[in-house]
Amino acid sequence: NAGVTQTPKFQVLKTGQSMTLQCAQDMNHNSMYWYRQDPGMGLRLIYYSASEGTTDKGEVPNGYNVSRLNKREFSLRLESAAPSQTSVYFCASSEAQRTYNSPLHFGNGTRLTVT
């Protein structure tokens, strides 16, 4: 089982460039999430999708957009990258529409550097 697959694994961007981080899950999960991980700050939610066709902002949405393409795929787009967006990005999924009692399944992350 692949679980949650993220691409690319690594990326270097120049300030102002755009890119899309891809995420796909093969567990037939309803909910999908994008987090960023920064040293000393834990994981912070960028956007989430409780079900196919819906997306909502999390704690730190500024500078990002998302698309829930279908039940399997949830992409994160940086329209104009900034050095403050240098981070490790994790996609996650969960079975239930309501997250509170359903564990998250994580991908292995995308390490993004913006110069």
Add this chain to the structure above:
Amino acid sequence: AQSVTQLGSHVSVSEGALVLLRCNYSSSVPPYLFWYVQYPNQGLQLLLKYTTGATLVKGINGFEAEFKKSETSFHLTKPSAHMSDAAEYFCAVSTPSGTYKYIFGTGTRLKVLA
């Protein structure tokens, strides 16, 4: 609003010693609590979770945690550390408040000394 505090960003223990990683939470409603582990260059994996029922929860790799409502704590323990336990550990809280999200602690990096 809920929050999570993990005391100690770095913890070192000797191989074979007790592992104790501390987590305190704040929530106005009964919380659901989780511990995740992150090995280098990997995503987070669920270690254990407390939802309802028994307050002592057993997880994978010999870890367990006890939910103590009076102390608002959910500390993670393992009786005997192994070198393979070296990783970063995250406590997380979630509540049935309709917000559809977890709140993660800032993480504790566990180092196991030979």
